[in-house]
Amino acid sequence: MVVKKRGYQLGVNLVMALLALACVFPFLLLVASSFTDENALITGGYALIPKAFSLASYEYLLTSAAKIVRGYGITIFITVVGTTISILLTVLMGYPLSRRELPGRNGIAFFIFFTMLFNGGLVPSYMMWTQIFHIKNTIFALLIPGLLLSAFYVIMMRTYFTSNIPDALIEAARIDGAGEFRIVAQIIFPLSKPMVASLALLVGLNYWNNWTNGLYYITDTKLFSIQNILNRMLMDAQFIASGAGGANLAEASAAMPTTGIKMAVAVIGILPILVIYPFMQKYLVKGISIGAVKG
DSSP: HHHHHHHHHHHHHHHHHHHHHHHHHHHHHHHHTBBBBBEEEEEOOSSSOOOOBBOOHHHEEEEETHHHHHHHHHHHHHHHHHHHHHHHHHHHHHHHHHTSSSTTTTHHHHHHHHHHHHHOOOOHHHIIIIIIITTTTTTTHHTTTTOOOHHHHHHHHHHHHHHHHHHHHHHHHTTTTOOHHHHIIIIHHHHHHHHHHHHHHHHHHHHHEEEEEEEHHHHOOGGHHHHHHHHHHHHHHHHHHHHHOGGGGGGHHHHHHHHHHHHHHHHHHHHHHHHHHHHHHHHHHHHHHHHHOOO
């Protein structure tokens, strides 16, 4: 019996190790490819160990180091501010919807759910944000459209509150004279750290990886996020490599490591998230499992 149990545990560990390797392998291949010479990538394909080591891709990106640093600064600011406001709004909307005594609770919940299924589309949204709210070429264009509040996250937060916050605890706080805002700040929020941390990671990822808002609403290069800057640099590299610029760009296009630049761009864009994710993983697993499964 003990031998069978050990064999089963060994098999499970082996399967999990293979799954972990399958998740890590693409990133290792990405990093290795970013340090591989362009000709080696074209002739020999991708490999975990570079056949011909080269820093040409990163040297190209470093020609715009000042832009990249500024883009990182804007993206970090947008991610921190946007995530903080988004989580605050999500909690303040999810908590009332979790209370059965809220008047019109079902109607409000249906309205929120309805926005998950239908929206006005890109053109009406663009007209609304630019012609009514006038956010074009402002920092608000990177903060608000499509990112600041998610109906899906509100429903997850409401489910978490309904399933994991005892009504007796809230009633006891009210008997002691606590108001709703004090209940949220001193009871609800501290007890919801796993869910809040999970949503903060998801919202932060959305802000960090977003480039469509910059594409639609930003033309001032000083307001470009890191994703928009890297995307612009990648397009410039592809333009030069295509030789579409004429004879003057022929020599530059011959030495342009287009494939390696794509890999280096991906590494630079994802690196900060990889640093933060291990510290948030335990909250992500716990918060998502509780908030999404229990009902």
